[in-house]
Amino acid sequence: MTASSNPIERSFEIAAECCEDLTPLVYRRLFEAHPEAQTMFRTEGSELVKGSMLALTIGAILDFAGERTGHFRLITSEVSSHDAYGTPRELFVAFFAIIAQTLREVIGADWSDDIDAAWRTLLGDIESLVAAQ
Template structure:
């Protein structure tokens, strides 16, 4: 199933790839600038490999989320719970996806259209709903 925003979100990811831009350092620089408390969580990532792997998983999740949603919603919920064990607040997940979107917008410049902006906003709202709906560990059902 495709969502109304699927084509535009996918096109933005494809365009970044076509341009040969690795957005990893840009995304994490933005994250650490707005949430410096997150940087210490990456103390083992001396060469950026962990950040790159995490961003690749985010892109995979986005592509599934805008498509058939076979696993993305479950993956997001599982990662929220896993990362809470690392003392990463759950709202950082919604923030992180938004950080990816803002970074791509900056990197794509004129290739980021009003349609792309609307599509990312709609998708981010849906992801935020998944984040909010994820029960807290130990919370009463």
């Protein structure tokens, strides 16, 4: 397999080699940083919801950081639906940073300066996108 030249994609590729499932790591970090988020998930069936939500978010991130074929628009549509759920926008945006922090932890020494710079730019772009909604 050839490594992607896109640093965001590469960060996910490296993480996939090190970790079978990011879901528990991402949500543990989310709930530690934002305990109020835990009450937003129902008790029964929440693991499936969490996994699905993370998978959709990763797909949107990869599209937003890549070709922007349209899947990234999920971010803007989910702003509205999360507004309806009562999710603060700061928490919505924080989820993306939590994913980046989790990846950084998982890939450790393979977290390069170009990956870090790409994530910083991406997180700023996502924050601007959400703020414009």
